[in-house]
Every structure is written in C-alpha cells, then in structure tokens.
Amino acid sequence: MTLVYANMKMSEAIESHLALVPVVNRFGIRLGVGDDTVKAVCDAHNVDPDFFLTIVNTFINEDYFPEKKLQNFHLSQIIDYLKKTNLYYLQNQLPNIERHLHFFLHASDNTSLRLLGDMFASFKEGLRRRIEADEREWFPLLLTPTDTKSRRRPRPKPSSDDDEAIQATLDDMRHIMLKHLSGAYDENLCYAVLFAIDTLGRDIRQHNRIRHRILLPMIDDESNSLSEREKDVLRLIVEGLTNKEIAARLYVSVNTVLTHRKNITAKLGIKTTPGLTFYAITHRLIPEVK
Numbered sequence: 001m002t003l004v005y006a007n008m009k010m011s012e013a014i015e016s017h018l019a020l021v022p023v024v025n026r027f028g029i030r031l032g033v034g035d036d037t038v039k040a041v042c043d044a045h046n047v048d049p050d051f052f053l054t055i056v057n058t059f060i061n062e063d064y065f066p067e068k069k070l071q072n073f074h075l076s077q078i079i080d081y082l083k084k085t086n087l088y089y090l091q092n093q094l095p096n097i098e099r100h101l102h103f104f105l106h107a108s109d110n111t112s113l114r115l116l117g118d119m120f121a122s123f124k125e126g127l128r129r130r131i132e133a134d135e136r137e138w139f140p141l142l143l144t145p146t147d148t149k150s151r152r153r154p155r156p157k158p159s160s161d162d163d164e165a166i167q168a169t170l171d172d173m174r175h176i177m178l179k180h181l182s183g184a185y186d187e188n189l190c191y192a193v194l195f196a197i198d199t200l201g202r203d204i205r206q207h208n209r210i211r212h213r214i215l216l217p218m219i220d221d222e223s224n225s226l227s228e229r230e231k232d233v234l235r236l237i238v239e240g241l242t243n244k245e246i247a248a249r250l251y252v253s254v255n256t257v258l259t260h261r262k263n264i265t266a267k268l269g270i271k272t273t274p275g276l277t278f279y280a281i282t283h284r285l286i287p288e289v290k
Contacts, residue, residue, distance in 0.1 A: 002016070075143065
C-alpha cells in the first residue's frame with residue numbers, strides 16, 4: 001500500500017497521485033509547492049498535518065480507512081473538509097462533466113445516447129439535493145452544541161439509500177459507455193467524459209465513506225450519551241434511592257424521574273441496578289467502590 005508521509009516532498013506526493021490535486025486544493029494549498037515537505041506545506045497553510053495525511057491517504061487507497069484515527073479529529077475539521085468537497089462538486093466537477101457530455105452527445109450520430117444526458121441530469125439533481133440538505137440541515141445541526149438544559153433536538157441523518165442511488169447512476173453511465181456505445185462519436189470527447197465520471201465517482205465513494213463510517217457513528221455516540229440531569233438521576237439510582245426520594249432530592253415530579261429512567265434505559269440498554277452501577281463507575285460518574 002502506497003502512503004503519503006509527513007517527511008515526503010509535497011510535489012512528489014502529488015506527482016505520484018495527480019488525483020490529489022483537487023483534494024489538496026480543499027485545504028487551501030495550491031500548486032507551486034516547491035521542494036517543501038508535506039508537513040512544511042501544511043504548517044505554512046495552518047493545516048493540521050495529521051488530518052491532511054489521513055484524508056489524502058484515505059483518498060488514494062481504497063483499503064486505507066483509519067476509523068479510530070478519524071474519529072479522534074474534531075467534528076468541525078471533518079465537516080469543513082466535506083463542505084469544501086461539496087463546493088468543489090458544484091463549482092468544478094459537475095460543470096466539467098456537463099460541458100464535455102454536451103459536446104460528446106452533439107458530436108455523435110446515435111440519438112439514443114441522448115439518454116445519457118437525462119441520466120446525468122437526474123444524477124446532478126440528486127447530488128444537488130443532498131448538498132443542499134447538508135448545508136441547510138445536517139452540518140449546521142451537527143456543529144450546534146447540544147443544550148443539556150433543554151430537551152435534546154433530534155439529529156438528522158443522511159439516507160444511505162439516496163447516496164447509493166447517486167453513486168449507482170454514475171456507475172450506470174460509465175458501464176453504458178464502456179459496453180453499449182455504437183455509431184460515430186468523438187473518441188477524445190468520449191474519453192474526457194469517462195475520465196470525468198470516473199474521477200467524480202471515486203471522489204464520491206471516499207466522501208461517502210467519511211459520511212457513513214465517521215460522522216454517523218459520531219451522531220449515534222452523541223444521541224446515546226446522557227444529559228446532565230439524566231446523570232444526576234443515574235447517580236441517585238445507583239445510591240439506592242427510590243423514585244420518590246430522587247424526585248424530592250432533585251425537586252422534580254415522580255413522573256419526571258420515571259421519564260429520565262426510561263431515557264437512561266433506552267440510551268444505555270441497561271436495566272439492572274448492578275449494570276447501571278458498572279456503567280457509572282466506568283464512566284466516572286461515581287467513585288469506584290474499593
């Protein structure tokens with residue numbers, strides 16, 4: 001497996017993997033990097049070298065995906081990268097495919113190929129809807145701190161089915177061109193369309209891996225964590241207090257205590273007092289019994 005390392009020259013890393021050019025640009029790094037190492041270039045652009053290396057190595061290697069390492073980065077870093085990736089799709093890759101596909105279809109005498117134009121229009125609309133949902137709903141809510149003093153707001157989740165449909169449309173376009181082209185057509189334009197589709201498809205696959213294997217687990221972890229009030233209730237449960245005693249201690253109704261207990265059980269999947277005690281100790285909510 002070929003990897004990029006911090007002490008490598010940035011120019012050599014990019015030259016070995018030209019597909020990294022747009023990825024590097026998303027970090028605000030443009031070509032003309034001289035002989036500086038990857039770390040030096042990252043430092044000069046205020047980019048976290050570890051995060052940069054994790055992203056580029058994930059991009060160039062299908063088998064490289066350090067989930068634990070990615071989950072250690074701040075959520076804002078990952079979302080910022082995905083936002084810039086979305087912007088690149090809209091401003092660069094979609095117009096590039098659209099332009100080449102337009103010329104390719106009009107240069108062909110096979111009118112049935114115009115269906116490729118319809119497929120691309122469907123793909124483009126699906127990708128735009130996903131990006132709009134990201135920017136309007138998903139990313140802003142992910143970056144909004146949860147107010148533990150108020151009721152938790154549900155976190156929206158992207159649909160894996162929608163993402164798979166977007167990817168499948170690109171795959172179908174590529175397969176149709178490879179297997180079912182006929183009649184006269186411009187081979188250079190055909191190659192340009194194929195290359196652009198393949199490049200975007202690969203980019204989207206990496207994008208989806210980060211979305212579904214990093215961000216979604218983060219959301220699940222957050223939704224399963226206890227609020228401060230739920231932690232208070234849990235501590236008192238472990239102490240052996242009854243629901244009525246907990247209500248009196250916290251100045252709330254018994255029904256409120258019952259609701260908190262229900263939420264605790266649903267989030268943790270633990271029903272017994274010994275199990276809750278173990279959770280409270282291991283998560284340092286109460287001192288360890290000696």
